[in-house]
Amino acid sequence: MLARALIVLLAVANLGVALWWALQPTPSAHSVAATAEADAGVPRLRLLGEPTPAPSATAHAARQEAQAARCFAFGPFDAAAYASARAHLQPLVEALQLRADDPAAVRGWRVWLPSQPDHAAANALAARIAAAGFKDLFVMPDGGEPNAIALGRFGSEGPARQRAQALQAAGFPAQPEPLLPAAAPRWLDVRVGSSFDADAQRLAVSAPQAQPLDCTRLPAPAR
DSSP: OHHHHHHHHHHHHHHHHHHHHHTSOOOOHHHHHHHHHHHHTSOOOOOTTOOOOOOOHHHHHHHHHHHHOEEEEEEEEOHHHHHHHHHHHGGGOSEEEEEESSGGGOOOEEEEEOOOSSHHHHHHHHHHHHHTTOOOOEEOOSTTSTTOEEEEEESSHHHHHHHHHHHHHTTOOOEEEEOOOTTSOEEEEEEEOTTOOHHHHHHHTTOSEEEEOOGGGSOOOOO
């Protein structure tokens, strides 16, 4: 009799559990999405000692470079003083370009490579440029820019920059710059590293001024 009563009790209990599960509401798509959305905002647990994501080396280097880079405008110079200042600063800076004090004084544009160590080096570089398909070039033998390489003259800035960019893409650090009368004041814009002493270099090149400059006005340093 007792065994029969237990069997009946178990059957009733199982029936009650089955009925309870059957009566539970089915979760809606909205409630599932809401739960997933809530979970997405919860920080993921990390095991002790598990490394956290770190910024890439490239991003870190780019930030360091942006913080270290500084730019200055030296000038104004006349033509002779500009040539001397450029020769002094060229090996000390990351980027350098001529800027007219008065844009209306610009008489055209040229593309060139600054003076090479000697005439043989200039001729060898010119031969490499010609072999790469650039035919309009000339090695300057003397004057104020001996062993520099002329790479074309243009009536406006756009074509000069296109020519320079094509040469740069081929591996030659050509520079576009405006053509100015000898008496026209000019500035020398430079991008420098963190150790560059602008005040000392201003004195070294006898520049009346060394003004801080927005670095976006200069080309990025070569990679």
